[in-house]
Amino acid sequence: MTEVRVAGVGLTRFGSHPERTGRDLFAEAADRAFADAGVERDDVGELNYGNFMGALAEHQGHQAPLMAEAAAVRCPATRYESACASAGVAVREAVRTVRSGEADVVLAGGMERMTNLDTEGATEGLAIAADDLFEVRAGVTFPGAYALMARAYFEAHGGDREDLAHVASKNHENALPNEYAQFRTAVSVEEALDSPPVAEPLHLYDACPITDGASALVLVSEEYAAENDVDAPVAVTGTGQGTDRMALADRADLASTPAAADAATAAYDDAGVGPADVDVAEVHDCFTIAEVLAVESLGFAEPGEGIAAARDGLTTADGDLPVNLSGGLKAKGHPVGATGGSQIAELTRLLRGDHPNSEHVPDADVGVAHNAGGTVASAVVHVLEVAE
Amino acid sequence: MTEVRVAGVGLTRFGSHPERTGRDLFAEAADRAFADAGVERDDVGELNYGNFMGALAEHQGHQAPLMAEAAAVRCPATRYESACASAGVAVREAVRTVRSGEADVVLAGGMERMTNLDTEGATEGLAIAADDLFEVRAGVTFPGAYALMARAYFEAHGGDREDLAHVASKNHENALPNEYAQFRTAVSVEEALDSPPVAEPLHLYDACPITDGASALVLVSEEYAAENDVDAPVAVTGTGQGTDRMALADRADLASTPAAADAATAAYDDAGVGPADVDVAEVHDCFTIAEVLAVESLGFAEPGEGIAAARDGLTTADGDLPVNLSGGLKAKGHPVGATGGSQIAELTRLLRGDHPNSEHVPDADVGVAHNAGGTVASAVVHVLEVAE
Numbered sequence: 014m015t016e017v018r019v020a021g022v023g024l025t026r027f028g029s030h031p032e033r034t035g036r037d038l039f040a041e042a043a044d045r046a047f048a049d050a051g052v053e054r055d056d057v058g059e060l061n062y063g064n065f066m067g068a069l070a071e072h073q074g075h076q077a078p079l080m081a082e083a084a085a086v087r088c089p090a091t092r093y094e095s096a097c098a099s100a101g102v103a104v105r106e107a108v109r110t111v112r113s114g115e116a117d118v119v120l121a122g123g124m125e126r127m128t129n130l131d132t133e134g135a136t137e138g139l140a141i142a143a144d145d146l147f148e149v150r151a152g153v154t155f156p157g158a159y160a161l162m163a164r165a166y167f168e169a170h171g172g173d174r175e176d177l178a179h180v181a182s183k184n185h186e187n188a189l190p191n192e193y194a195q196f197r198t199a200v201s202v203e204e205a206l207d208s209p210p211v212a213e214p215l216h217l218y219d220a221c222p223i224t225d226g227a228s229a230l231v232l233v234s235e236e237y238a239a240e241n242d243v244d245a246p247v248a249v250t251g252t253g254q255g256t257d258r259m260a261l262a263d264r265a266d267l268a269s270t271p272a273a274a275d276a277a278t279a280a281y282d283d284a285g286v287g288p289a290d291v292d293v294a295e296v297h298d299c300f301t302i303a304e305v306l307a308v309e310s311l312g313f314a315e316p317g318e319g320i321a322a323a324r325d326g327l328t329t330a331d332g333d334l335p336v337n338l339s340g341g342l343k344a345k346g347h348p349v350g351a352t353g354g355s356q357i358a359e360l361t362r363l364l365r366g367d368h369p370n371s372e373h374v375p376d377a378d379v380g381v382a383h384n385a386g387g388t389v390a391s392a393v394v395h396v397l398e399v400a401e
Numbered sequence: 402m403t404e405v406r407v408a409g410v411g412l413t414r415f416g417s418h419p420e421r422t423g424r425d426l427f428a429e430a431a432d433r434a435f436a437d438a439g440v441e442r443d444d445v446g447e448l449n450y451g452n453f454m455g456a457l458a459e460h461q462g463h464q465a466p467l468m469a470e471a472a473a474v475r476c477p478a479t480r481y482e483s484a485c486a487s488a489g490v491a492v493r494e495a496v497r498t499v500r501s502g503e504a505d506v507v508l509a510g511g512m513e514r515m516t517n518l519d520t521e522g523a524t525e526g527l528a529i530a531a532d533d534l535f536e537v538r539a540g541v542t543f544p545g546a547y548a549l550m551a552r553a554y555f556e557a558h559g560g561d562r563e564d565l566a567h568v569a570s571k572n573h574e575n576a577l578p579n580e581y582a583q584f585r586t587a588v589s590v591e592e593a594l595d596s597p598p599v600a601e602p603l604h605l606y607d608a609c610p611i612t613d614g615a616s617a618l619v620l621v622s623e624e625y626a627a628e629n630d631v632d633a634p635v636a637v638t639g640t641g642q643g644t645d646r647m648a649l650a651d652r653a654d655l656a657s658t659p660a661a662a663d664a665a666t667a668a669y670d671d672a673g674v675g676p677a678d679v680d681v682a683e684v685h686d687c688f689t690i691a692e693v694l695a696v697e698s699l700g701f702a703e704p705g706e707g708i709a710a711a712r713d714g715l716t717t718a719d720g721d722l723p724v725n726l727s728g729g730l731k732a733k734g735h736p737v738g739a740t741g742g743s744q745i746a747e748l749t750r751l752l753r754g755d756h757p758n759s760e761h762v763p764d765a766d767v768g769v770a771h772n773a774g775g776t777v778a779s780a781v782v783h784v785l786e787v788a789e
Contacts, residue, residue, distance in 0.1 A: 034534065060644075067529075068456040072537070074529035075484035078647045078778040089642035089664075090779070091490050094480045096463035102479050106494065113501040141455075141462035146422065149460070254477035256448075259466045276477075390466040391478070 015234040017111045018245035018400065020118075021050025022358035027226040027346030028195040029128040035064075035071055035227075036083035039124040042227035042351075043084035046120070050231035051243055057231075058116025060090035061107045063100030063123030064350035066138045070126050084229070086120055094350075096142035097299060099123055100228060101353030101384030101393030105252045107232050108395070117237040122229035122354035135223045139349075142387040144260040156220060156300070158261060158388045160212035163302040165267035167214065170317035174214050177301040178205035179323040181218045181343055184298060187330055188340025190369035193355075195224055195346030219301040224346035228354030230361075235400075247361045251286070251396030253279025259390045270389035273310035277383070277394045281312075284396035288312030291334060291396075292377035293363055295356040297385040298341040304328075307383045308336060311394070330373040338363055338370040353384035353393060360397050403622040405499045406633035406788065408506075409438025410746035415614040415734030416583040417516040423452075423459055423615075424471035427512040430615035430739075431472035434508070438619035439631055445619075446504025448478035449495045451488030451511030452738035454526045458514050472617070474508055482738075484530035485687060487511055488616060489741030489772030489781030493640045495620050496783070505625040510617035513736035523611045527737075530775040532648040544608060544688070546649060546776045548600035551690040553655035555602070558705035562602050565689040566593035567711040569606045569731055572686060575718055576728025578757035581743075583612055583734030607689040612734035616742030618749075623788075635749045639674070639784030641667025647778045658777035661698035665771070665782045669700075672784035676700030679722060679784075680765035681751055683744040685773040686729040692716075695771045696724060699782070718761040726751055726758040741772035741781060748785050 023045025025038050039062075047054060062080045067073045077090035093103040100123030107121035127135055140149045143158060166172065182202045188194035200218055208217035238245040255275030258264050281287055288311060296311065298304035308319040313334055314327070322328040328336035339345045339359035342352060360380040362368035380397040411433025413426050427450075435442060450468045455461045465478035481491040488511030495509035515523050528537045531546060554560065570590045576582035588606055596605035626633040643663030646652050669675055676699060684699065686692035696707040701722055702715070710716040716724035727733045727747035730740060748768040750756035768785040 065462060066456065068454065071533060072529055073533045074453060074482060075531075075647070075775050075778065077483060078644050078775070079532065081644050082646055082651070088644065090644040091494075091642075092482045094462060094482050095465060106479075109498070109501065109503060113497065115497060137460075141460055143463075144467065145459060145461045254479075256466050256469050256476065256478040258470055259463070263470070387463050387466070390463065 014112050015236055017108050017249045018233050018235055018238050019230060019247045019249060019361045020052050020233045020238060020243050020245040021046045021231040022361050023049060023229040024193045024355055024358055025227045026193050027224050027348060030225040031128060035124050035126050036079050038225065038227040039080045040083040042122060042229035043120065046229035046231050052118060052231050052233065054086050056118045057086040057088050057120050059088050059110055059119045060086055061093060061103035061119060061121040062090060063093050063103040063353060065094055065096055065099050065125055066349065069138045070130055084120060095391045096386030097349045098353055098384045098386035098391045098393050099350040104230065104353055104357055105254055105393050108249050108252045111232055111234050117234045119232045120229060121232055122227065123350040124227035125348035125350040126225045127223045127348065128225050147260045147262065156212040156215055159300040159302055160215045161261060162267045162388065163214050166302060169268040170320060172320035174206060175202065176320045176324050177219055178202045180301040180304050181205040183323045183329050184337045184341040184343040187338050187370060188344035191340050191345060194340045194344055195222055196344045215300055221299045221342040221347040224348040226346060226348035226351050228351040228358055230354055230357055246400060247364050248398050248400040249395055250398045251280035251284025253277060253283060253394045255392045257390045259387065261388055269316060270306045270310045272389050273307060273383060273385060273392040276392040277311045280394040280396050286379055286396060290379045291381050292379050293338060293374045294334065294336045294381040295339055295360050296336055296383040298337055298343045299347060304336065311381060311383055330370065335373055338373060356382040356384060357395060364397060364399050402500050403624060405496050405637045406621050406623055406626050407618060407635045407637060407749045408440050408621045408626060408631050408633040409434045409619040410749050411437060411617040412581045412743055412746050413615045414581050415612050415736060418613040419516060423512050423514050424467050426613065426615040427468045428471040430510060430617035431508065434617035434619050440506060440619050440621065442474050444506045445474040445476050445508050447476050447498055447507045448474055449481060449491035449507060449509040450478060451481050451491040451741060453482055453484055453487050453513055454737065457526045458518055472508060483779045484774030485737045486741055486772045486774035486779045486781050487738040492618065492742055492745055493642055493781050496637050496640045499620055499622050505622045507620045508617060509620055510615065510742035511738040512615035513738040514613045515611045515736065516613050535648045535650065544600040544603055547688040547690055548603045549649060550655045550776065551602050554690060557656040558708060560708035562594060563590065564708045564712050565607055566590045568689040568692050569593040571711045571717050572725050572729040572731040575726050575758060576732035579728050579733060582728045582732055583610055584732045603688055609687045609730040609735040612736040614734060614736035614739050616739040616746055618742055618745055634788060635752050636786050636788040637783055638786045639668035639672025641665060641671060641782045643780045645778045647775065649776055657704060658694045658698045660777050661695060661771060661773060661780040664780040665699045668782040668784050674767055674784060678767045679769050680767050681726060681762045682722065682724045682769040683727055683748050684724055684771040686725060686731045687735060692724065699769060699771055718758065723761055726761060744770040744772060745783060752785060752787050
């Protein structure tokens with residue numbers, strides 16, 4: 014089985030792009046990825062593309078052929094949708110496609126436009142990632158769902174809003190130098206605590222923003238890289254996916270995310286590494302509590318101890334295991350269908366040493382990306398390693 | 402590389418199911434597939450699920466975890482969307498997953514609910530499979546788009562409405578004994594010709610209906626089948642996928658479907674067979690002209706000769722190459738996200754000899770399924786063969 018290498022990564026600035034079309038955003042990300050990779054577009058064998066709510070936000074389904082055209086590739090193109098894990102699943106299938114020899118080069122990524130919806134439209138659009146019959150019609154929105162998870166966590170393990178505010182403040186701090194981040198503004202713990210409530214115990218600065226943006230990765234086989242003198246020092250060595258019951262009411266425990274734990278176990282096994290080997294991670298912090306749950310599901314902290322990870326410094330930029338050096342969904346932004354690809358792009362930059370925050374992880378060899386859909390009914394975990 | 406076998410197939414009746422939920426429909430199809438297969442659900446390694454317009458029709462995205470629950474499987478679950486080829490892509494990835502050894506057993510299929518929308522809602526929903534910016538906003542609907550293709554075909558090659566009426570009449574005839582078909586009513590060539598116009602030259606009986614329904618397949622490796630005494634006499638020996646420009650205005654020719662030709666070439670190469678080896682086919686006849694184009698793209702007739710295939714008897718039930726013995730999308734119905742799986746289910750039944758129309762193809766060894774998305778911007782082709 015060949016090793017999969019990240020030959021190139023490309024991102025748009027995350028934020029509000031009212032003047033841009035979805036295909037324009039993905040084209041920009043793809044252009045950057047090809048320029049970074051030095052790979053010919055004619056060599057691309059497949060396009061795996063993530064998008065979540067294009068049917069609602071842009072009245073556009075069937076986006077894969079459009080994005081193949083936007084990226085100027087001629088090959089089978091497939092859209093993946095797994096809510097906020099859409100691009101993670103697209104990347105995972107790309108990894109498996111290269112490994113199986115079906116293609117030597119795959120373009121993978123995603124795009125979402127969300128800011129063209131008003132707040133109500135975006136909230137309703139995001140809600141299609143929850144169970145319409147048994148959650149949404151009962152009034153559940155995503156801030157409400159994650160608030161339930163935060164309350165369950167506090168009840169099971171303790172912790173409080175101030176612990177969560179440390180997550181927010183850390184990720185805003187990390188986003189400051191990131192040229193692709195939506196918010197490059199510092200937020201203190203006090204400011205986070207003082208922000209208006211959204212769904213108690215979650216306040217405004219516990220939530221990620223509504224974002225437009227795109228991500229693209231050029232993944233190649235190690236043989237292709239060698240034969241074509243492609244500089245691709247980072248390998249995707251592990252991939253895993255997990256699925257849980259959709260509705261929170263159907264789960265035994267709201268204070269943990271077993272789909273992410275399943276995905277992590279599979280990805281670690283695949284890579285032959287464990288949590289203790291990980292030097293840096295990008296995790297799905299759509300809400301601050303989600304980062305806490307991710308840190309535990311990935312095995313970086315025991316159940317009940319993830320809540321203290323940011324406050325105590327484990328996951329800060331100069332901690333033992335920096336989490337979300339990109340700024341995370343929280344501050345970098347969360348264009349839903351692009352996020353899973355963006356995480357891999359940021360990790361690749363961090364491991365290559367060309368990320369503005371690489372200085373915090375100069376010796377990092379192993380990185381983990383954690384992408385979740387809905388209230389973690391879906392999860393995808395990837396392990397990246399420096400290969401050369 | 403292991404051979405992939407179809408261990409079991411399951412369908413709901415296609416039609417109008419106003420009292421059923423989507424998960425209920427998929428559960429029924431999955432129940433039938435597992436009963437047919439005699440495979441334990443615990444052995445399922447992945448679920449690949451196709452759905453097109455759930456965000457619009459049911460306010461439900463992120464359907465894969467819901468359908469894993471409905472089918473009572475615990476495994477990574479992924480939704481594929483490629484317009485009307487959504488389930489075809491889901492099946493294709495399932496085939497590749499079994500071949501690569503990632504899983505020995507994959508549940509693949511799809512579901513669509515459409516009749517809960519009114520005609521305008523369904524037409525608008527289907528339109529998200531076309532280019533919103535450059536087609537839909539200019540007034541293009543799918544009947545209109547296929548009417549343009551029919552006009553281009555007539556102009557390039559000749560043919561007329563009566564040729565198309567033979568396709569409609571043939572497929573309605575084929576659907577008569579099919580217990581899963583939406584329309585089990587004969588339609589004569591004259592009745593088809595006399596039906597009201599929708600978009601000239603296409604009339605009502607040139608179009609497939611709006612349909613609710615689900616499909617499910619249990620795909621296994623040949624080793625799994627042998628070790629578990631699973632009777633799975635039909636193999637999926639070829640898979641191919643093609644992608645074209647989305648907008649009709651961007652294509653060189655409207656009288657052919659190169660994405661389907663690309664998919665067919667890849668699938669035939671994969672299986673090591675050619676069009677002359679094929680005994681029976683299920684093709685994507687969302688409109689009668691689409692069957693004509695499919696017959697040519699699959700190599701069953703030269704360009705310009707597919708128009709006569711039904712009229713002259715090549716593709717009738719007792720012709721040399723029966724096409725759409727199930728009744729096709731035209732008469733069996735077209736629950737968009739389920740159709741690609743339904744075609745494989747029907748072909749499997751035909752090749753096993755347990756389809757009500759198997760009597761027409763008693764010696765069939767090789768079958769082909771052709772599933773298309775949009776105006777064939779996406780296409781997936783599979784080759785099935787009797788393995789034992």
